[in-house]
Amino acid sequence: MNGEGCFIKQCRDTVAFRNELLVYRSGFPHRAKLQSVEDNRTLRFSLLPGKPYADQPFTARLIRQLALVISSLHKLKRDNEKVLCHWDNQPCNLLWDAETGQMNLVDFSDIRLAPPEADICHLFLFWAEWLTPADLRKWTGMFLHSYTGQVPLSTARWKREYCKAKRRFDARRHKHGRQEAEVNPDRQLNRKYLSGLNLPCTPHGCAQSRSR
Secondary structure, three states: OEEOOEEEEEOOOHHHHHHHHHHHOOOOOOOOOEEEEOOOOEEEEEOOOOEEHHHOOOOHHHHHHHHHHHHHHHOOOEEOOEEEEOOOOOHHHEEEEOOOOEEEEOOOOOOEEEOHHHHHHHHHHHHHOOOOHHHHHHHHHHHHHHHOOOOOOOHHHHHHHHHHHHHHHHHHHHHOOOOHHHOOOOHHHHHHHHHOOOOOOOHHHHHHHHHO
16 A cells, blocks of 8 residues: 555565564665554555566666675575575566666565575566577576675576476466466477576585585
């Protein structure tokens, strides 16, 4: 619900409320400003500029900011191979302001500790819905180059988490009634590429991959 200069969110339950507060009371900078806690399920935020990033042309600047925002969230909390994942990084939850070059993340209700590959697989599955195979390779490569400079990834974990992310992604599409006519004709080719993706090799990530 929008008010004058603010957005009021009614969380669906206490778990979602606690998840939102965890991020808004952390040092994560790529988010709206929390103005007040209205009650034990209601939060008031400042309005954010920008539009869903997927509604705007992809550029190197946009992709680098996207990688920065997601890696920053993942670095907030880590437990062995798990990080703090957003779990619902659909395009409408990532707002890009092309004028300022700022990217912000919203809706932290579903955050959880999970392998970072799970969050990134989910992100890329959206891209596979509309990008050409050439563009998918270009933009995933650029994103991973920026992201893995901050958080290591494992090719072995990617292959495992990709299958889970695809099932989750398809279940959500079915739930929301997406029609087959809307599907990118290159989707299957894009998904095949994602399923076999070899990740950029960082020293930490490569050591993990060889140990599995």
